[in-house]
Amino acid sequence: MRRMANDVIFQPDLYKGTANYYDRFRLSYPDTMLTDLSRRTGPSGRGRLLDLACGTGQLAFPLRERFADVWAVDAECDMTNAIRAKAAATEGATHVRAVTAQAEELTMDAGSVELIVIGNAFHRLRRDRVAQLALTWLGPGGHLALCWSTSPWAGPLDWQRVFAGLLRKWQEALGATSRIPPGAERQRQTDPDQDVLSRAGFDPADRHQFTAEHRWTIDELAGHVRSTSFLSPSVLADRAPEFDADLRGELSPYAIDGHLTETVSFAYDLAHKPTAAAG
Template sequence: MAHEVRFEPGLYRGTADYYDRFRLPYPDAMIADLVHRAAPSGQGRLLDLACGTGQLSFPLRDRFAQVWSVDAEADMTELVRAKAVAADAPHIRAVTADAEELHADPAQFELIVIGNAFHRLDRARVAQHACTWLRPGGHLALCWSNSPWVGDQDWQRALAALLHTWQHTLGAATRVPSDWNRSRQRTPDHQVLSQAGFEPLGRHEFSVEHRWTIPDIAGHIRSTSFLPPSVLSDHAPAFDTALTTELTRHTPLTEAVSFAYDLFRKPTSKVSHE
């Protein structure tokens, strides 16, 4: 398999509050469809890898007796713990760990979900671990959503150009490797998971009409790894002014937000090896 691009640790440090407030939730229809296809028993365990602030853990929590919410960033897992207390969900267990280094017993999860993060992990290693951690017949779902600056509308192009300019202005252009997607193009996710022993069950797509406000986009940008609060720092007021000036020319800021998940199954006859 091609060499995986390495993302530096700590890229999301300090973003948890923004991530929780300004990332759009996965649509109810997608969550319901995933539950229908994965058919959890209600008595099993869910593993949410690279969980962020629990964008999948919380909407799926009622279908599992225990939820492991795992993220490498302590800010993220601290917020998951606080949300679990507020939601009276003691069965959500927040774990601060790299997905590649997580210790879990074999065959103890019914479902593993990874939201907008598989490309940042050592995919082959995580896929092998996941196949071991899942019980036979269990499922893995790679969940995705697009960002507001990805699209062909004038406001999206203007936003993408503005972000590009500010990344270079603030010396943040290399925080995300420029070739981050090269290894995935050579060896797609479904191939990595198939090589680990998974059966692909297809992609399921959902679209939600959304109207952004400029403050919401500003908050969303602060939830990213390329322009987090630590990078904007004292330049944040100037950035917000530039963002407002640019996007005010293009209102309304509406788009059809794309969500999807790719579903895989561990065969009942699969014997996993690490």
């Protein structure tokens, strides 16, 4: 399979060892957003949902009741093992199927999917290839939703700026800056996701945005950091207690009643396969 010349390639296994933290400390998508997504896409109740680069199923599980078949696909076996365990322990989730595969290498029948969702991960995939495959997998009139949310260190508040600076310091100290490929963000700016989807043959995507207030404890933020690819448990290793102490020392002055509050932005870009599209 030929790689696009402008692909930014992320290392494999970047999330190894993060699944437990990912499941516990990544924020859930708000019900208002998922209800809106369902209203706009109109699942039949008999179709298939495909959650690509699914993590531990932050989209697959809350959307599962609207589909007869759910495929939760991730390249990292830690994530798909967590999906299997959660499906076995969750009522009404026997139809959630975990598949360990690269999104670009997945085999699926043409026209067999009603809705494809990708949460906070499209930028990590070979976007042109995945968009082309998605168009083929979807039935006529099917939808692809790129879902995302902001990170707690990315906002304008004083504690968020301190948090971002601390993360940069620790990435440099641990030699972890290269875990995010250089040029990844620039690629998305010069070739936006919506352009990639249009190039593949989707109708122009519409963005739908939502906000929710969230109150973090410092321990929860430490757990959230361990869910990332750049300061995962394997990266922090035996310096994890030192990192936690530094995090607490830097952020405690900003906490009110033990919490740090932010307004989280959630959104999804919804692309539609033309009814007359081939495949």
